[in-house]
Amino acid sequence: MKLTLLVGTMTGTAQLVAQELELAWDGSDDLQVETLLMDQLDSSVFERDGVFLVVTSTYGQGDVPDNARSFYEDLKAKRPDLSRVRYGVFGLGDRTYAETFNFGGKRFDDILQELGAQRIGERVQHDASSGVLPEEMAAEWGEGWLALAKEAVPA
Numbered sequence: 001m002k003l004t005l006l007v008g009t010m011t012g013t014a015q016l017v018a019q020e021l022e023l024a025w026d027g028s029d030d031l032q033v034e035t036l037l038m039d040q041l042d043s044s045v046f047e048r049d050g051v052f053l054v055v056t057s058t059y060g061q062g063d064v065p066d067n068a069r070s071f072y073e074d075l076k077a078k079r080p081d082l083s084r085v086r087y088g089v090f091g092l093g094d095r096t097y098a099e100t101f102n103f104g105g106k107r108f109d110d111i112l113q114e115l116g117a118q119r120i121g122e123r124v125q126h127d128a129s130s131g132v133l134p135e136e137m138a139a140e141w142g143e144g145w146l147a148l149a150k151e152a153v154p155a
């Protein structure tokens with residue numbers, strides 16, 4: 001199975017999470033993992049085979065990070081049919097921003113659902129003020145999510 005991590009980040013935390021997941025999944029049979037920063041992406045990335053995991057933080061007033069903006073806007077503008085796409089979301093945020101907690105991940109989840117993609121598992125919401133390190137949360141969560149992804153996309 002191919003698994004593509006799509007990373008939206010401002011200060012690198014989401015990238016750290018992606019690195020940790022790659023490490024945790026290293027050695028899993030028949031799994032090819034690739035991490036892409038969202039900077040240069042457009043909606044055509046979803047033409048790839050396999051499953052996707054969006055790992056993104058939240059900035060501004062509940063916005064996606066700067067490096068995710070053009071990718072997110074491209075999805076909203078082009079509205080491709082993503083009914084063949086299976087994806088997960090690991091969102092990063094901070095509950096101090098109560099009104100917009102984890103909206104970066106939520107925005108991607110909402111647009112992917114609108115375009116017909118099907119989520120694997122629940123959307124994860126890391127909280128920076130919880131005291132739990134996001135990469136630790138990811139490593140624990142990643143095993144279960146990978147099992148769900150393999151069920152969703154039999155080899």
Ligand SMILES: Cc1cc2nc3c(=O)[nH]c(=O)nc-3n(C[C@H](O)[C@H](O)[C@H](O)COP(=O)(O)O)c2cc1C
Pocket residue numbers: 008009010011012013014015056057058059060061062063065092093094095097100101102103128
């Ligand atoms: C200026 C600023 C604005 C933020 N706005 C939000 C927000 O609206 N909602 C939220 O849940 N988190 C918000 N956060 C928290 C970040 O999403 C969180 O710290 C995250 O772990 C950063 O990840 P990154 O280093 O990958 O960008 C904000 C952080 C900063 C510094």
